[in-house]
Amino acid sequence: MRADAARNREKVLDAARELFATQGFEVPLDEIAGRAGVGPGTVYRHFPTKQALFQAVTETRVSAMIASADAPADDPRQALFAFLTKMADEASVKRDMSDAITVSPELRKSLHKALGGLLRRAQEAGTVRADVTATDLVVLMKGMLQSMHDGANPAVLLEIVLKGLQSSRNP
Amino acid sequence: MRADAARNREKVLDAARELFATQGFEVPLDEIAGRAGVGPGTVYRHFPTKQALFQAVTETRVSAMIASADAPADDPRQALFAFLTKMADEASVKRDMSDAITVSPELRKSLHKALGGLLRRAQEAGTVRADVTATDLVVLMKGMLQSMHDGANPAVLLEIVLKGLQSSRNP
DNA sequence: GACGATACGGAACGCACGCCCCGGTTGGCA
DNA sequence: TGCCAACCGGGGCGTGCGTTCCGTATCGTC
Numbered sequence: 001m002r003a004d005a006a007r008n009r010e011k012v013l014d015a016a017r018e019l020f021a022t023q024g025f026e027v028p029l030d031e032i033a034g035r036a037g038v039g040p041g042t043v044y045r046h047f048p049t050k051q052a053l054f055q056a057v058t059e060t061r062v063s064a065m066i067a068s069a070d071a072p073a074d075d076p077r078q079a080l081f082a083f084l085t086k087m088a089d090e091a092s093v094k095r096d097m098s099d100a101i102t103v104s105p106e107l108r109k110s111l112h113k114a115l116g117g118l119l120r121r122a123q124e125a126g127t128v129r130a131d132v133t134a135t136d137l138v139v140l141m142k143g144m145l146q147s148m149h150d151g152a153n154p155a156v157l158l159e160i161v162l163k164g165l166q167s168s169r170n171p
Numbered sequence: 172m173r174a175d176a177a178r179n180r181e182k183v184l185d186a187a188r189e190l191f192a193t194q195g196f197e198v199p200l201d202e203i204a205g206r207a208g209v210g211p212g213t214v215y216r217h218f219p220t221k222q223a224l225f226q227a228v229t230e231t232r233v234s235a236m237i238a239s240a241d242a243p244a245d246d247p248r249q250a251l252f253a254f255l256t257k258m259a260d261e262a263s264v265k266r267d268m269s270d271a272i273t274v275s276p277e278l279r280k281s282l283h284k285a286l287g288g289l290l291r292r293a294q295e296a297g298t299v300r301a302d303v304t305a306t307d308l309v310v311l312m313k314g315m316l317q318s319m320h321d322g323a324n325p326a327v328l329l330e331i332v333l334k335g336l337q338s339s340r341n342p
Numbered sequence: 343g344a345c346g347a348t349a350c351g352g353a354a355c356g357c358a359c360g361c362c363c364c365g366g367t368t369g370g371c372a
Numbered sequence: 373t374g375c376c377a378a379c380c381g382g383g384g385c386g387t388g389c390g391t392t393c394c395g396t397a398t399c400g401t402c
Contacts, residue, residue: 002369002378002379004379005378005379028358028359028360029360030359033381038380038381039381039382039383040360040361040362040382041364041382042379044362045380049360049361050359050360129327129331131324131327132327135322135323136323136328139322139323139328142314142321143314143318144311147314153307156302156307157307159335161331161335163335163337164331164332164335172348173347173399175348175398176350176399179349199388200391201389212349212351212393216348221389221390
């Protein structure tokens with residue numbers, strides 16, 4: 001790959017990281033190109049589609065988050081809650097976190113799987129209500145993460161959800 | 172108003188009620204017109220904008236819901252929870268309920284006000300956590316209502332939110 | 343039954359956006 | 373330094389949708 005190509009690729013990624021984070025997936029691709037100081041054609045030379053660019057930007061962060069979910073878990077409920085907290089923290093600052101669930105089926109599946117494991121263990125321990133499914137959790141989080149960009153207090157929202165998830169027998 | 176005009180107005184409203192309910196606000200206006208058996212121009216003769224049509228459809232239902240919030244409230248927490256349950260029930264069947272909060276500033280304000288009153292009374296009674304604002308609640312509900320159309324279990328979602336809202340001192 | 347006002351339908355406009363094409367330019371190797 | 377392949381920029385295409393315009397049809401009155 002030529003030197004200027006590599007340079008432009010990085011410029012595009014930088015611009016995309018910033019604009020996806022502040023405006024979410026619906027930011028026009030031309031705006032990303034403009035921010036990067038290149039034409040739209042250049043973006044498409046490096047990424048076949050807008051989705052692919054988005055995925056390249058978010059995949060790293062999501063994967064890192066998910067990897068941290070496999071950490072040692074003496075308290076399964078704490079492990080699940082810590083993960084949800086991490087998601088919320090990320091989403092309260094970067095707007096693309098919530099879009100990732102909607103836009104990229106791969107990322108959604110990864111999250112579903114990771115949450116499913118954490119959820120199952122916590123439910124087996126009896127500390128999280130048993131009638132919640134992984135799908136419920138993914139979807140609920142998506143809604144909550146989106147809500148954070150509408151003037152709500154992220155910390156309060158998270159506390160509400162965490163408390164609501166606890167098993168009735170363990171208040 | 173001419174007889175055929177009134178008839179067409181009703182046909183448009185009927186079609187809009189059905190399609191907004193099943194597909195939400197993003198249903199193309201041409202589809203509503205087609206469903207009503209009229210041209211797009213006819214829709215615009217009766218409603219100045221797509222938003223106005225949407226509001227005409229949802230306003231009635233939302234107002235009715237809000238009116239029921241002023242019912243006698245011996246238990247403020249129960250009053251609030253009953254209202255939230257009503258919202259959730261409505262949204263689990265009709266997709267336009269959640270869009271109303273986003274699309275129509277008027278409806279959003281009405282809801283905000285109604286929820287604010289219910290919330291304040293419940294908080295004064297000490298049965299709902301004191302750090303939640305009306306805005307938090309509106310936004311949280313919006314997210315939850317939207318989540319109901321993504322494969323989650325509406326009843327479970329609602330229970331989680333209701334439990335999460337309770338004051339820590341009243342489990 | 344004729345006439346004017348009212349309403350209708352659907353073609354057309356404007357706009358936004360994802361995506362592609364092509365003439366010109368630039369980088370790296372011989 | 374010269375040449376070719378790789379790359380760039382941005383104008384342009386196709387699409388979907390909200391909205392408008394206007395020739396035609398219909399209603400209701402005299």
